[in-house]
Amino acid sequence: MLPGPPVRAETIRVTIEKLVFSPAEISAVVGDVIEWQNKDVMAHTATAKDGFDVVIPPGKTATLTVTKAGVFDYYCRFHPNMKARLQVR
Numbered sequence: 001m002l003p004g005p006p007v008r009a010e011t012i013r014v015t016i017e018k019l020v021f022s023p024a025e026i027s028a029v030v031g032d033v034i035e036w037q038n039k040d041v042m043a044h045t046a047t048a049k050d051g052f053d054v055v056i057p058p059g060k061t062a063t064l065t066v067t068k069a070g071v072f073d074y075y076c077r078f079h080p081n082m083k084a085r086l087q088v089r
């Protein structure tokens with residue numbers, strides 16, 4: 001059987017403003033790209049234990065391509081009260 005057309009990856013955007021991830025809960029499929037936009041004047045990270053660790057400099061964006069399914073609770077290493085969740089199907 002021939003492979004079908006490639007599934008187009010989506011980009012899912014999360015804004016960080018005033019030390020809050022918004023939306024706080026997102027879902028994705030493997031191959032999607034998560035893009036964090038940091039509107040604050042300090043750096044943040046999106047860090048999941050046993051998972052990813054993305055640094056988002058102030059005023060910038062940073063991306064992550066999702067490579068495995070699961071539920072990833074992530075937080076900011078610099079501000080551990082900042083919490084969010086990524087669900088990957």
Ligand SMILES: [Cu+2]
Binds near residue numbers: 044079
């Ligand atoms: Cu932070």
